[in-house]
Amino acid sequence: MNYKTGGSGTVTTTNQNSTKQDILRHILKEGETTAQQLASVLEISPQATRRHLKELGAEGLVYHKAVQQGMGRPQYLYQLSEKGRDRLPHDYGEFAVSFLHTLAETAGEEQVQAVLQKQWQRKATDYREKIGTGSLEERIARLVELRQAEGYMAEYHRLEKDSQGIQQQFLLFEHNCAIASVAESYPSVCGHELEMFSAILPDCTVERTHWLYRDEHRCGYLIQLEN
Template sequence: MNTTSSTKQDILHCLLKQGRSPAQDIAEILGISPQAVRRHLKDLEEEHLIEYETTQMGVGRPQLLYRVSPSGREQLRHLQQLQEGATPNGFAVELLGAVAATVSPEQMQDILQKAWQQKALDYRKQLGNGPLGDRLAQLVKLRYAEGYMAEYYPVTDAENPNAYLFTEYNCAISSVAQTFPTICEHELEMFAIALEHCQVKRTHWMVDGEHRCGYLISPIN
């Protein structure tokens, strides 16, 4: 990808958050002309960073819905890790592979779980004991520094007062997770430990084919 094109990166980030969108919606979100968006989409498609599907929405011509391709996700993840100085995952995959070759599957599962538990305790120390919104703001910073595109916002739901939705649109350890998919299963447990006195429920999961991972986080009174 031509990294000098901030507009292309903006389009990729927009699609990463939206999941899939037509060119017109991207133009409205970014505040640029649909013609300019379509030119960039054509370039991104040629670079294999996006893909599209055709759908019929009402009468008229079929509409093209664009989404970030697996190569595009990997490119964004790599760029963010470079910007944030995050550690590449190649050595982690090799190290875990060497460990997996010398221990039983049960022992490997225990190792991964203990690693997530330690990560959760490290997060807890850095998040402190302030209001939930403040802790989530700090968690977003920590995760972003690790290569995740994360955000949070309050939930306007009478059934979940004072709750927040914490969302991640990419996976900073995707290469590790592809080799050791059980790693993803521990993320819910990790956030529950890191955010004391909170209930954490998974709402979206990339493993299930969704374009993001999401967690509903509610304080326990």
């Protein structure tokens, strides 16, 4: 990764901000990381990495904990704060939560749950039409692209193949939640997400493996073709 410098040889403010965004994204994806690992992944010097981390810490966007490994100096593991998560791009706001609160006050909680269920059903239909047909991996890859376009930091990984060499198992990860503010007030939407993925991939079983709502650093789903 290359970074342009200004005439004086110092990195421009724009590039500094871009590097900080890269650092926040990487920590979000990994959950926690060291300065050495960041320097290697981002291809910048350890000194520059530590400077960026110090500045991010001063802004309250990251924090670290010391881990002792044998004799010698402790190793520092860096994690994102809630403020750091909010600094990354997302596609949600307070309006949705305010609207649901108003709906609950005027029509009752049952109506809110009915609206949320209708929403995931509509979303599942929309996803299924856009994903179309193809192998399971092709459909998951298209699903990941759609989720990324909506603000989710999504990716998938291959797991086992069957005896005929067909890829049957995948892990789908989402390292942030584009509807986190809604999920905090109405955690039932997390259950709807699982139902939605099952509806999108009707020939598969879908199980939750990780959950941001339970203080894990990502949401994860095991997707497996049914025999």
